[in-house]
Amino acid sequence: MSSKRLVSAFDIIGPIMVGPSSSHTAGAVRLGRLGRAILGAQPQQAILGLHGSFARTGKGHGSDRALIAGLLALSTDDPRIRESLELARTAGMAVTFHTVDLGEDAHPNSVEMILRAGEQEVRVVGASVGGGMVEIQAINQYPISFTGEHETLLVAAEDRPGTIHAITGLFLKYRLNIAFSRVERKQRGGEAIQIFETDAQIPEDMIEALEDFYWVLWARHIPKLLD
Amino acid sequence: MFDSLAEMIALAETQKQPLHQIVIAREAALTDRPPETIWALMCKRLEVMRRSTEEGVSRPVHSLSGISGGGGAWKLWQQLENGYQPITGPILSRAIARAMAVNEVNAGMGCIVATPTAGSAGILPGVLLTLQEASGFSDEQIINALFTASGVGAVIARRASISGAAGGCQAETGSAAAMAAAAAVELLGGTPHQSGQAVAITLKNMLGLVCDPVAGLVEVPCVKRNAAGAAQCFIAVDLALAGIESVIPPDEVIDAMASIGRRMDARFKETAEGGLAATPTGRRLAQIIWDGKPSAELKA
Known part of the structure; x- marks a missing residue:
């Protein structure tokens, strides 16, 4: 399974992380962080489906603690990853785990996250692809495909x-x-998700400006994963 | 970063620059970060690497599960400090101890740098920090070597895999040892071509290695495989620096590793269903872990 994305020196020498497994622990923290950013808030409820090797x-790799740590916005090198179950309870986040089968084509380290906060609900599927x-x-x-x-x-x-013309106008x-942009859609004339990846930081008021367009259902800024 | 080692090495040769400079330039172009930022990031990683080796040799570090017993690196280090003359010689023996140290710290949920993964994180610091100690290389030289290692790892990640779940242990400790070999060759004055040869020789010697961790934990046999990876790295470095060539070019060896990884049975790719994990002892330990019994029982 080769990775076709551009690989940085720090994907290889890094992350700096709390062990024991880059794919099962650090990758799981990052998936949790991305899930939280896609929801746009700290989840009050998280239903986590683990696939394959996950x-x-x-459990032995602490993937459960790591996913929760990510949902709580901890970093891969935060020693509190060990205590994340306790932290989630204190923060009022209800978490359940179950096993899912996402199909033969799914990466062995995949997770399905159903995250809820207030009226918001989102289903996110992600994989920890190595290192x-x-x-x-x-x-x-x-x-959809993006890496954070x-x-x-x-x-x-x-x-x-x-x-796209209106959105790129905002970029100007x-x-x-x-840096990269793509459009994913279910069917012609339905809804589409547009993905834009940038080098510089995306300002939060740009999200508000986007949500002012009547045809925009929602917009999210997914901060770059740092370690 | 690069599609092939051939591309990376050719660039170094035509520009008459060491591999690390080619990698730093590409990283700067790729991420649009200034070279000082890139340098500072690697500097921080070297610090964490050093701390994890020191932690693991200066006291016995035990894993959370307790299955690997722990403290192996500390035991070997004590032997060496007490004047034991290791059969592997003064350099390799200390590299092995450091490699195991990092992996034991990792199993204890301590802080490490994944190089390229957590399970294989001992090899690169074990090799490079021991060479630094033996030959007095500066931190700057070691950081350069880390960039060379990252360039090699990036090519392997692109053409094959660095994940045990996707490619077996060859993809983790094999990649780590190959990265360390290229870096060590450069550090010791070899050419970019010789770095490439060291990658090919290391990987060839580790092809087919399965990922069969007991109970699925990054402990047994991972800690000792880090020691083995450091040893394979040194073999390849000495061969490459002597001008010995791999008949199969490095990129083709990487592609062979990718093909072996794809065809490897899922039982041997981190699922804890085959190999050492499936032995009677492996299964007994897994049962104890999965049933959630306290680690004290593991010693029974």
């Missing part, structure tokens, strides 16, 4: 002409350079 060997590197592979019913190695902007919008206004 289900089989996750602590991760990939988000689905949001709600959309197949860049600043990322997700925009769920009605699939109609002119939306905020003087942000787009």
Whole structure:
């Protein structure tokens, strides 16, 4: 299983992390962090489905503690990862785990996170692909792909002409350079999720500006994963 | 970063620059970070690496589960400090102890740098910090060597895998040892071509190695495989520096590793269902871990 993404020196020499497993511990922390950012808030409820090796060997690797630590926004090198179950209880986050089968094509270290906060609910599928590197592979019913190695902007919008033009206009206004962009959609004329990855930091008021467009369902800033 | 070692080595040769400079330049272009930032990030990693080796040799470190017993690195280090003449010689024996030290710290949920993974995190610091101690290399030289290692690891990640779950132990300790070999060759004055040869020789000697951790934990046999990886690295470094060539070019060896990893039965890819994990002792230990019994019972 080769990784087609661009690999940085610090994907290989790094992360700096609390052990024992880069894919089962550090990668799990990062998946939790991305899940939290996609929800846009700290979850009040997290239903976590573990697939393959995550289900089989996750407990011994502390993957459960690591996913929760990520949902609580801890970093991969935070010694409190060990106590995250306790921290979640204190923070009022209800967490349950179960085993899921995401199909033969799913990476062996995959997780399905159903996260809720207030009225918000999101389903996120992600995989820990080795060395602590991760990939988000689905949001709600959309197949999607991003890694958190860049600043990322997700925009769920009605699939109609002119939306990309309007969004890229905002990028110009905020003087942000787009490194990569993609559109994922279920069917023509339905909803689409647009992914923009940037080099510089995405300002929070840009999210508000995006959500002012009547055809934008929601927008999220996914901060770059740092270690 | 690079699609092939051939590309990386050719760039170094045409620009008459060491591999680490080629890697730093590519990293700067790729991430749009200034070289000082990139340098500082690697500096921080070297510090954590050093701390983890020191922690593991200066006191017995025990894993959370208790299955690996722990304290192996400390035991060997004590022997060496007490004047024991190791059959592997003064350099390799200390590299082995350091490699095990990092892996034991990792199993104790201590802080380490994944190089390229946590399970294989002992090899690169074990090799490089021991060479520094033996030959007096500066931190700057060691940081350069880490960049060379990262370039090699990035090519392996792109063409094959650095994940035990996807490619077996060859992808983890094999990659780590190959990265360390390329870095050590450069540090010891070898050419970029010789670094490439050291990668090929190391990986060839570790092809097919399965990932069969007892109870799925990064402990048995991972701690000792880190020692083995450091030894394979030194073998390849001496061969490459003597001008010995790998008949199969490095990129083809990496592709062979990828192909072996794809065809490897899932039982041998971190699932704890085959190999050492499936032995009677392996199963007994797993049962104790999965039933959640206290680690004291493991000694029975």
